[in-house]
Amino acid sequence: MNSAELVAWYERERRDLPWRDPSVSAWQILVSEFMLQQTPVVRVLPRWLEWVDRWPTPSATAAASPADILRAWGKLGYPRRAKRLHECAAVIATEHGDVVPDDVQTLLTLPGVGSYTARAIACFAYGQWVPVVDTNVRRVVARAVQGLADAGAPSATRDEAAVAALLPNDESTPTFSAALMELGAVVCTARSPRCGICPLSSCAWRSAGFPAGEAVPKRVQKYAGTDRQVRGRLLDVLRDSTTPVQRNALDVVWLTDPAQRDRALDSLLVDGLVEQTEDGRFALCGEGDDARGACGA
DNA sequence: AATGCGTGGCG
DNA sequence: TCGCCAAGCAT
Structure with a gap:
């Protein structure tokens, strides 16, 4: 490269x-x-x-x-x-x-x-010479260097070694790493890469005729109906209230599955994002002056 | 190593 | 529409 x-x-x-x-x-x-x-x-x-x-x-x-x-x-x-x-x-x-x-x-x-x-x-x-590997960099390296449509399974050690081999040995290292990420973010994108405007004069993927990647079924995480969606709704209520809320104010955000709702709320408590007051109401951690510390923050 | 964890925009 | 994706981390 x-x-x-x-x-x-x-x-x-x-x-x-x-x-x-x-x-x-x-x-x-x-x-x-x-x-x-x-x-x-x-x-x-x-x-x-x-x-x-x-x-x-x-x-x-x-x-x-x-x-x-x-x-x-x-x-x-x-x-x-x-x-x-x-x-x-x-x-x-x-x-x-x-x-x-x-x-x-x-x-x-x-x-x-x-x-x-x-x-x-x-x-x-801090301008240090260290490989910086994110999803964009992995994709750019997979295409431009390895000639593959997509990056393989992440392996920190292997990925960092691959990027280290590309890093210039001068003060331009941070700029180079930023450029690698930028290229992946705006040109060499996951879907519909804009190869027509790519600044790289040499790209192994292009040289190989843009071979398609193997149809790896990298499963996409669901959101609708998951605990995460319920957590999001619960936090939405709590963010909007400067005072602790009653349990039923939270119950109404997820009526279809009370057990799931309880599980989600419990996980928020476990995560230290939400706390319960002595009278049984719920609030974001540290909401009240006397509540500080209850979440270990 | 596989899974859980928010949200919203886009094709 | 809805699946896919967006500068990951912790367990």
Whole structure:
């Protein structure tokens, strides 16, 4: 892969995303990475802008209540990410002097920070030479380098080695990794890739005549009718109420299957997103002043 | 290793 | 319409 032509394309065509601004702090980059886990850029944009303005540092974030955090997270989805981001802020504030760690090993110890996010922070916030592998990068490498329509099953070790082999050995590494991700996001997309505008002069998939991928039945997760949908509806009610709600206010969001509803509510309690007051009502964790700490936050 | 975890837009 | 997809992580 010709890194120079990819970087040149990126410098010319890249989207003007606010977390790419050089003035953005490592913590704010970390926030963007949490929000972008499994969530499209367009949905993250307004949330991120509000969030970093309201809580610009780890300690400021840690000082917020879980309820405030969950409301600011809004409907980004996967609210456990918001809780982990809150926990992550507390760990950085108390154990790392309010400074986001700069090495992958330490980053991996933080709540909600996995292989991708740790490397993204080390690379994009600190300019380190580390392979950054997300779903876009895996797809681009599978096509341009391996000549396959789609990436195979994820394997962190193997995938990172494959990307490391492509990384330029100079200060352009972060730009190259960003460019790889950008290419996968806007050109070399999962469905209907825009090969007509691809900046790569060499692509193994194109050279091979765009062979179709094997019909791997990678099962798609259902949503309608799942516990996740019920959890979403329950949290919707709780986000909208600044006071604890009665059980029947939650019951009405899912009447078809009371057992499922109870299971979903229980899982929210287990996850530490929701708590029950002494009089049996329900609220987001940390809703009231005296409720702080009940969720271990 | 496979599964659970939100949400909404698009073809 | 509805299946598919979107900068993953934890268990």
